[in-house]
Each structure stands twice: as structure tokens, then as C-alpha cells.
């Protein structure tokens with residue numbers, strides 16, 4: 001891949017919490033870059049520090065050391081160029097607002113006039129396949145549809161980077177597959193950069209152009225793996241490819257090694 005200036009740059013990021021029984025070193029040292037237009041997945045064993053890392057990336061938690069830079073500017077507060085999608089769609093949508101108003105809320109907060117908001121909202125809701133549900137309320141929709149609304153809201157905001165924290169962990173397998181394809185489509189259609197955190201190894205390989213594997217806590221990047229699968233992916237043919245099996249087996253083995261503490265920060 002040609003060298004381009006990174007959109008997101010994480011340099012020697014460290015985080016130690018002051019726990020009640022002493023310091024807890026959650027992140028040992030994490031360094032990685034995300035270039036514009038990439039779709040990068042992050043996987044790691046449970047408790048490895050994924051949430052801590054995301055909070056630092058989103059400017060919600062100050063790192064103990066190191067830096068996060070987005071488009072050349074240090075991240076010290078939630079950046080305007082970043083949109084977040086969380087697992088708990090139920091809590092991220094306002095039940096008293098329609099789909100249209102939920103999706104438009106961040107634009108309203110940004111001061112975009114109503115007449116300009118309308119087409120942006122409608123395009124984003126169409127993009128996630130909910131054009132027919134613009135004037136319904138979240139509680140009238142299934143869990144998968146609510147998560148589509150959360151994605152539409154992030155898309156309407158027109159971020160430079162979309163950060164997704166285990167967004168499909170709470171939906172059934174069929175819905176999850178549909179939402180994975182939706183993320184790939186949104187990413188391709190809009191050219192937005194995506195950082196997708198998941199504990200699901202198959203999901204990381206299916207979605208990602210790269211997979212960053214994190215070690216157990218105190219965390220470092222155990223491996224940065226390029227996913228050399230065809231760009232056009234679909235749930236049946238891509239997952240049936242021998243290369244898909246090789247890649248998911250490799251990631252699985254690495255995560256097992258991380259869990260057994262067999263890897264050290266100097267390399268694998």
C-alpha cells in the first residue's frame with residue numbers, strides 16, 4: 001500500500017489506572033496508524049484494554065503517556081471529526097424522538113440549518129436501508145434496525161473517522177451478518193475511514209482490510225495483519241474461501257497465545 005499521511009496516529013500510548021488496591025497497567029504501549037479510507041479491525045482477548053484504548057482515542061480518557069493525533073491535531077477532547085457507534089444502541093437513541101430527529105440531532109447541535117439537515121438525514125437513513133422508517137420511533141423498531149439508525153446518525157454527521165465499539169455484540173447472528181455487510185457498503189460508498197473493535201475473530205477478518213491483534217493487558221499490538229481477501233465480500237463466498245479459513249485460524253491462534261501470555265512486547 002502506498003505511504004500516505006495517517007489520519008489517526010497512536011504513538012506509544014500507555015494507560016495505568018489508579019485502582020483501589022494500587023496501580024493497574026491496562027495499556028503497556030500501543031502504537032499504530034490508520035490511513036485515510038482504511039477499514040481497520042481491532043481484536044484481542046477479553047479485558048485486554050479495548051475499551052480503554054477507545055476512550056483514549058475518543059478523547060474521553062487522558063492517557064498516562066503517549067499521544068493520539070487525528071488529522072494532525074492532538075486529541076485531548078472528543079474530536080469533531082470522529083463519530084462513535086456503541087454496542088448499546090438502545091441507550092444511544094432517544095425514545096421520544098423519531099428516526100429522523102435522532103439522526104439529525106448531532107447536525108442540529110452543530111448548528112446546521114433545518115433545510116440543510118433534511119436531505120443529509122434522508123440520504124443517511126436511505127443508506128442504511130430505513131428510508132421507509134424516517135418518521136417512526138426507536139421503540140417501534142427491532143434491535144438491528146435501531147443499530148442501523150445509530151449508524152445512520154454517525155454517517156449523517158459526516159465524520160472523517162467512524163469508530164465502532166463492538167456494535168453488533170447484542171444482535172442475533174442473522175442480523176449481525178446483515179449489519180456487517182452494511183458497514184462494508186457504507187465504508188465503500190462514502191469512503192469514510194472506519195476503526196471497528198470486536199471480540200469476534202471471524203467478524204474482524206470478514207470486515208477488515210487490516211486486523212490489529214492486541215495482547216493481553218498490559219496491552220501492546222501483537223500483530224498488524226493485512227487481510228488479503230477480495231474487496232467485494234459476501235457472507236457465503238468470502239467465508240467459504242480457503243484464505244478466509246487460513247486468516248481466521250491465524251488470528252485465533254494468536255489470540256490463544258495472547259491469552260496464555262506467550263507473547264512479549266518485543267515481538268512474536
Ligand SMILES: Nc1ncnc2c1ncn2[C@@H]1O[C@H](COP(=O)(O)OP(=O)(O)OP(=O)(O)O)[C@@H](O)[C@H]1O
Pocket residue numbers: 017018019024025026045046047048049050051052053199217
Ligand atoms: N477504571 C478502572 N480502574 C482500574 N482498572 C480498570 C479500570 N477500567 C479498566 N480497568 C482494567 O484495565 C484492563 C482493561 O480493561 P478494558 O475494559 O479496557 O478491557 P476490554 O478489552 O475493553 O474488556 P472486555 O473485552 O471485557 O470488554 C482490565 O484489567 C480492567 O480491569
